[in-house]
Amino acid sequence: MSAEIKNIAVMTSGGDAPGMNAAIRAVVRTAVFYDRKVFGVVKGYDGLIHGNFITLNAQSVCNILHYGGTFLKSARCLEFKEKEGRQKAYDSLKSMGIDALVVIGGDGSFTGAHVLYNEFGIPVIGIPGTIDNDLAGTDFTIGFDTACNTAASAIDKIRDTASSHERLFFVEVMGRDSGSIAINAGIAGGAISTIIPESDITIEDLIQTLKRGTGSDRSTSLVIVAEGGHLGGAYQVAEMVKPLLPDYDIRVTILGHLQRGGAPSALDRVLASRLGVAAVEGLLKGAFDVMVGMINNAIVYTPLETALNSVKEPDPEDFRIAGILAI
Incomplete structure (x- = not known):
């Protein structure tokens, strides 16, 4: 595994989804397991711009697995859409010595992460956390x-x-x-x-x-x-x-x-845990600018650009079943 990434930040962005806390917990504990330091970014991209970081460890994420929402909070951030705002975000990361960023969220959150990687080269990886299940590259999204x-x-x-x-x-x-x-x-x-x-x-x-x-x-x-x-x-x-x-x-x-x-279901807790572990391990292996997902019960890494630009349609079989059972 790469020795270059020593400090990892994790954040939640966009709409909250049940299971986000479980994903944060998995990221933090996996980073600690691999002897990395981990920071939480409070209030998403707004917190990134304004340097709102907290140091996290295994104890910091005790007893959050079963709670809905996100204890790191989430916020919309128009400032991040401007190059000046993104420069501030990058400067905040560098000032803390952070080498990589895990973003938990949906398409808007991943768009920001993708731009951040392209403009500044900061290693990023996305974990799909959205109740809409509308991201390509995973059978199900957290929540x-x-x-x-x-x-x-x-x-x-x-x-x-x-x-x-x-x-x-x-x-x-x-x-x-x-x-x-x-x-x-x-x-x-x-x-x-x-x-x-x-x-x-x-x-x-x-x-x-x-x-x-x-x-x-x-x-x-x-x-x-x-x-x-x-x-x-x-x-x-x-x-x-x-x-x-x-x-x-x-x-x-x-x-x-x-x-x-509401409390995340068992399925969402397990999915979030598996994706959180895979996100950190992916970063340490050099998987950057990708989203970690689960397809056919196997971990996959999909380029963020592909996840963002691909349309995920509902399964046609669901329509067929619904029509049969509605008689």
Whole structure:
């Protein structure tokens, strides 16, 4: 392993995701295991620019594995988008003697890491932490499984009241550009239809599906809508359906940010732990400007540029399964 990297910094950036703390813990303890010094950057790129570092060790990350959010905090940082801001960030790293940076986040976070590497040559590696599961180069991102479980649990509760009053519920889940949460929550929650950014379902298609459900003596129906659905959000879709199905008692529920919170699932804790270890080991072996991911249960390293520029589509098999089970 390379002896050049002695001091490693770790940060979280962008939207928080359950399992980020588990990833931080894995990075810190792996760095300590290999006799490296490790620093935490507080508040993402903003903390990087303003030199907001804390020294971490194995004890620093005790008892954080099971908590949601990120104890290092996260923040948006417009200043980092400017060359002057990135120069400040690099100067902060050098002033602390930091040789490499681990960035836990999504596409926006990785864009910043990629630019930082290209402009200043600072070794960087990304760990995919986003509930949207929209990054190529990994089967699952940290936080996705927990978000799906949270959405499915909420949908179960909504179904209870929907059944009691024979209502049609439109449930909006997160997914501005990706329908991964929606399609998985739809299958897990027994939705009659799911509307996501990647689909081409029309209102006419939806009406036919709902009428078919009435014909099969459904007393209640649930439609899952990704917040970035091509027909709009749940309120917009419900408004389009109301005049076409006037006999339906229609309600809308937006799950919102509760999907980001909560204790990470066992799957997310294990995934975060494996990726955290692999991130540090990758840096020490010279894997720079890459994202560490898991494909078919094996660790892989994907260039950040590839991860950022590749479109990850929901599995077509999920659509097929959802259609079969919705009858």
